[in-house]
Amino acid sequence: MPRILVTGGAGYIGSHTVHLLLRRGYDVVVVDNLCRGHAHNVPPERLRRLSLQDTDALTGLLRDPPCAAVIHFAAYIAVGESMEKPELYFANNVGGSLSLVSAMLAAGVDKLVFSSTAAVYGMPERVPVTEEAPFAPVSPYGESKVMVEKMLGWLDQCRGLRSVSLRYFNACGADPEAGLGEEHDPETHLVPLLLRAVRTGEPVTIFGDDYDTPDGTCIRDYIHVSDLAEAHAIALESLLAGAPSAAYNAGTGQGHSVLEVVRAVEEVTGRTVPRRIGPRRPGDAPVLVADPSRLRAALGWRPGYTDLRDIVATAWEFECRRAACRPVE
Numbered sequence: 237m238p239r240i241l242v243t244g245g246a247g248y249i250g251s252h253t254v255h256l257l258l259r260r261g262y263d264v265v266v267v268d269n270l271c272r273g274h275a276h277n278v279p280p281e282r283l284r285r286l287s288l289q290d291t292d293a294l295t296g297l298l299r300d301p302p303c304a305a306v307i308h309f310a311a312y313i314a315v316g317e318s319m320e321k322p323e324l325y326f327a328n329n330v331g332g333s334l335s336l337v338s339a340m341l342a343a344g345v346d347k348l349v350f351s352s353t354a355a356v357y358g359m360p361e362r363v364p365v366t367e368e369a370p371f372a373p374v375s376p377y378g379e380s381k382v383m384v385e386k387m388l389g390w391l392d393q394c395r396g397l398r399s400v401s402l403r404y405f406n407a408c409g410a411d412p413e414a415g416l417g418e419e420h421d422p423e424t425h426l427v428p429l430l431l432r433a434v435r436t437g438e439p440v441t442i443f444g445d446d447y448d449t450p451d452g453t454c455i456r457d458y459i460h461v462s463d464l465a466e467a468h469a470i471a472l473e474s475l476l477a478g479a480p481s482a483a484y485n486a487g488t489g490q491g492h493s494v495l496e497v498v499r500a501v502e503e504v505t506g507r508t509v510p511r512r513i514g515p516r517r518p519g520d521a522p523v524l525v526a527d528p529s530r531l532r533a534a535l536g537w538r539p540g541y542t543d544l545r546d547i548v549a550t551a552w553e554f555e556c557r558r559a560a561c562r563p564v565e
Contacts, residue, residue: 238476239263241303241345243288243336244310246273248418249351249407253307253465254278255414260469265297268310274419288332294339305347305475306340307468308333314424315355315375315519322376329380330387337391347475348388348399349468352483354457354524356382356403363491364527367403367483374519385483392481400471400479404486405457405526407464409547410554416461417554426494427458427548430501430509431555437510442494444516453494455523457487460541460550470535487526488539500544504552 240257244250245266250273257264258279266283275283286293288310297303311329312318318325333350340348355378360369373379391397408427410417418428433440445452467486492500498509531537541547 237261237263238304239265239301240305240307240472241265241267241298242307242309243267244273244308244351246270246275246277246283247309248420249461249464250307250309251277251416252411252414252461253309253468254282255411255416256462256465256469258282265303267294267297272312272420277416288328289335291335291339291342294336295342298339298343298345303343303345305349305472306336306345307349307351307472308336309351311351311380313377315377316424316517318375318377318380319518325376325380326383329377330383333384333387337387337397340397341395346397347472348397349471349475350384350388350399350401351468352381352385352401352403353378354403354405354485354487354526356385357524359519359521360524363523364489364525365485366527367485367530388481398475398479398481400475400481401483402464402467402471402486403483404464404467405459405524407461408458409460409462409541409550411462412550412553412557417551417558419558426456426497427501427551428555430498431505431552433510434501434505434507435555435559439510439512441512441514442498443514443520445513446516447522449493449522451493451495454520455491455493455525457489457491457525458497458544458547459487459539460547463539463541466540467531467535467537470537474535482534484531484534485526485528486531486537487528488542489526489528490542491523491525492544497544497548500548501552504545504548
């Protein structure tokens with residue numbers, strides 16, 4: 237099986253993808269500086285603690301032994317932090333990606349799966365969102381992903397580096413059997429925040445209940461992380477088979493409001509979610525739901541998790557296992 241380099245493979249989505257690739261027999265090497273990833277997410281013999289800015293070291297990893305392709309997850313992802321420190325996001329997300337593709341070109345590796353985001357669309361005028369929607373990011377995080385996608389387009393045209401960009405929506409859920417789940421610090425994602433509120437009794441803040449939606453809270457497309465890992469594997473296989481560059485939305489096509497997610501958490505846990513209503517956050521679109529039909533038609537991808545409660549149940553199992561190993565916060 238081909239050797240695949242995975243950047244950011246000790247992070248949330250990256251680690252799930254690494255474990256999927258290993259189960260399928262790929263030879264995987266993980267590059268992660270562990271500033272936000274976790275070494276325990278990756279088999280130690282697979283991990284290389286390395287900065288993406290170290291172009292020469294990356295080139296060596298890609299050459300010896302030779303890698304067939306790269307899956308690129310490594311990036312900072314906190315929208316709020318990007319508004320406070322935009323320079324950090326451009327240096328890491330864009331600068332790190334430039335270093336990576338420079339190493340790929342030097343090593344003769346011409347296939348890349350890129351972890352993009354629905355944040356490239358900003359506040360789209362129409363939903364479900366198709367890939368033809370214009371780039372309109374409302375945060376430096378989203379802008380950094382746009383910049384990398386544009387860079388990849390020119391690298392394909394000028395240097396023959398083929399890529400697939402997966403613009404995914406709200407990743408959630410876990411693979412507890414593999415010991416994998418969300419461990420962001422600080423945590424900013426809704427599902428683990430709701431589960432933590434249930435477990436600790438500390439109220440979670442819901443940002444805005446006056447949006448133009450049926451219950452006043454924002455609607456998002458929640459996709460299980462294992463389904464995202466599958467999308468990355470299928471995208472990789474398409475490139476290895478000679479497919480051209482492309483960009484795809486990765487989502488379920490189903491929208492759920494914040495309060496619907498709260499109710500799903502309460503049904504799964506059998507407990508009430510302590511919560512308070514806070515003001516809206518700048519840049520939060522009322523509705524952001526994917527049209528994933530292109531990914532389904534082109535690559536045959538289908539989400540395995542279609543019921544929000546099933547997704548939440550995997551996250552709750554991981555939270556309970558994790559909490560059993562540490563004091564209640």
